[in-house]
Every structure is written in C-alpha cells, then in structure tokens.
Amino acid sequence: MSITRVGIIGSGIMGSGIAEVAAASGHEVVLRSRSLESAESMKAGLAKSLDRQVEKGRRSAEDAAEVLGRVSTTTELSALADCDLVIESVVEDLGVKTALFEELDGIVNADAIIATNTSTLPVVEMAMATGRADKVCGIHFFNPAPAMSLVEIVRPLTASDETMAAAIAFAETCGKEPVEVSDQAGFIVNALLFPYLNNAIRLFDGGVATKEGIDAAMKGGCGFPMGPFALLDLVGLDTSLAILDALYEEFRDPNYAAVPLLRRMVAAGTLGRKTKVGFYDYRK
Numbered sequence: 419m420s421i422t423r424v425g426i427i428g429s430g431i432m433g434s435g436i437a438e439v440a441a442a443s444g445h446e447v448v449l450r451s452r453s454l455e456s457a458e459s460m461k462a463g464l465a466k467s468l469d470r471q472v473e474k475g476r477r478s479a480e481d482a483a484e485v486l487g488r489v490s491t492t493t494e495l496s497a498l499a500d501c502d503l504v505i506e507s508v509v510e511d512l513g514v515k516t517a518l519f520e521e522l523d524g525i526v527n528a529d530a531i532i533a534t535n536t537s538t539l540p541v542v543e544m545a546m547a548t549g550r551a552d553k554v555c556g557i558h559f560f561n562p563a564p565a566m567s568l569v570e571i572v573r574p575l576t577a578s579d580e581t582m583a584a585a586i587a588f589a590e591t592c593g594k595e596p597v598e599v600s601d602q603a604g605f606i607v608n609a610l611l612f613p614y615l616n617n618a619i620r621l622f623d624g625g626v627a628t629k630e631g632i633d634a635a636m637k638g639g640c641g642f643p644m645g646p647f648a649l650l651d652l653v654g655l656d657t658s659l660a661i662l663d664a665l666y667e668e669f670r671d672p673n674y675a676a677v678p679l680l681r682r683m684v685a686a687g688t689l690g691r692k693t694k695v696g697f698y699d700y701r702k
C-alpha cells in the first residue's frame with residue numbers, strides 16, 4: 419500500500435518532529451493536538467525551522483512554503499478518518515495509548531495502518547485494543563526526528579508482513595534508515611541506552627563526579643556527541659522515567675530500576691529542556 423496522507427497525534431517534542439519529517443518528504447500531514455493553541459504553536463515552530471533552512475540555503479522559499487502548506491492542524495480525531503497511516507506520539511502511558519488506539523479504530527479507514535512512536539511500551543497491547551491488530555506496528559523515530567536517521571520498525575506478534583513492509587517503505591520515503599525489531603521493551607536503542615543513562619545519574623548522585631564532569635568524560639572519552647545529562651534533558655525526564663519503569667517492569671534488571679533522584683526531579687516538575695530546567699538550567 420502507498421502512504422500519502424499521514425495523521426500525527428500529539429504536538430510535543432516528537433509529534434512536531436515527525437510532522438516536519440513527513441511533510442518535508444512530500445506527505446500530506448494532519449496534526450491532531452488536544453488544544454488548537456499547541457497545534458498552532460507547533461505549526462509556528464515548523465515555519466521557523468523552515469525559514470532557518472531557507473536562510474542557510476538548504477531549501478528554496480517556494481519549497482518551504484509547499485512543506486508548510488502540506489500540514490494542517492486539528493483538535494478532532496475525526497479529521498484523521500481518511501489518513502493512510504496514523505502515528506500516535508502522545509505521553510508514554512500505556513493506558514492513554516490503548517484508549518487512543520481503541521478510539522482511533524472506530525474512526526480511521528479500515529485499511530489504514532495505526533502506528534505508535536512509543537519508546538518501550540508493548541505494541542501488541544495497543545494492537546489488541548483495535549479490531550485490526552494486523553495493521554498495527556511501532557514506527558519509532560529518534561529525537562530530534564528531522565536530524566536522526568534511525569527509525570525502529572517494531573513488529574508485534576500480531577502485525578502482518580504487508581504492514582511491516584508499508585511501515586519500512588514509509589520510513590525510507592522519509593529519508594530514514596529503518597531497522598526492524600521485535601516488540602520487546604526498549605527495542606534496540608533504549609534497551610542499551612537507558613542502563614547507561616540511569617547509571618550516569620547514580621554516579622552523579624553518589625558524588626563520584628559532577629554532571630558537567632560526567633558529560634565531558636563521555637564526550638571526550640567515548641566520542642559521544644553529547645553527555646548523558648544533556649541527553650536526559652533533551653529526551654525529557656518524565657519520558658526517561660516512563661521508559662525506565664517500562665524496562666524494569668519487563669525485565670526486573672536492577673540496571674533499569676530508576677535512580678530515586680530521577681523520580682524526585684520528575685515529581686518536582688523539572689523535566690529538562692521542555693520545562694527549561696532539568697539537570698541543567700536553560701532559562702538564561
């Protein structure tokens with residue numbers, strides 16, 4: 419099946435990035451947010467990002483206007499009815515996601531694919547909340563979506579080969595490098611990345627080094643483009659905690675047991691870049 423019209427649910431960090439990627443690669447995009455204000459602010463952010471690309475000579479002004487023209491915003495799930503593919507990118511909470519899949523199943527065309535951008539949650543549970551479990555898979559973009567080339571295509575036990583092939587083809591059309599992975603918490607990247615991020619918090623909390631020192635060490639010593647605390651702030655501490663909790667729930671491995679400091683920072687509302695304070699302060 420060919421995918422031309424893409425619905426995206428959630429206008430947070432990832433929903434916005436995925437909307438940009440899909441529109442820039444020629445797809446019609448319908449972005450659904452619960453509030454029109456956040457959908458419109460996402461579109462304003464996209465306009466700004468496109469302007470910067472024009473200034474840097476990466477895109478013509480006409481091309482930028484066409485990309486922006488392909489994105490429409492809505493607060494209504496019913497506006498996604500005629501999409502070929504819907505990707506949800508709302509909060510990392512299984513209850514919220516399964517309820518959304520159940521509702522979408524009654525709205526979206528029967529032959530459309532419904533995908534999740536979850537980082538760790540069981541895709542099969544979202545699939546089973548619908549009457550089209552064969553047409554549900556994970557399409558997991560990385561942050562920031564316009565810049566990161568990897569997309570994990572997650573195969574739950576229920577997905578058909580046609581669905582997987584269409585999801586892989588969609589990621590390729592977006593200019594990404596898809597990697598297929600089975601539906602196990604954390605897939606590839608987060609299963610390997612999050613014990614490292616969690617243990618970095620443990621080192622800091624234990625007074626072994628400052629967060630600046632740990633970040634500098636992992637950049638200078640391992641050649642990583644950013645250190646663990648800068649990355650945690652980019653991902654969002656609430657999302658990071660939800661990922662660790664889902665990994666721990668699945669494997670009971672102590673490396674996945676969130677360090678208490680992370681849970682306390684989330685309780686305090688210091689979530690990283692999105693709230694302007696996390697391990698670092700972005701208010702200046």
Ligand SMILES: NC(=O)c1ccc[n+]([C@@H]2O[C@H](COP(=O)([O-])OP(=O)(O)OC[C@H]3O[C@@H](n4cnc5c(N)ncnc54)[C@H](O)[C@@H]3O)[C@@H](O)[C@H]2O)c1
Nearest residue numbers: 428429430431432433507508509510535536537559561653
């Ligand atoms: N942040 C990352 O680095 C990253 C990377 C890859 C995938 N993801 C995944 O993408 C998804 C979204 O993460 P994000 O980083 O964009 O989060 P975010 O906090 O930036 O955005 C979350 C979005 O969900 C919406 N939302 C919150 N509660 C909701 C509810 N009850 N019903 C409907 N919508 C609700 C919010 O309004 C917001 O639009 C999660 O599944 C996350 O695991 C995140």
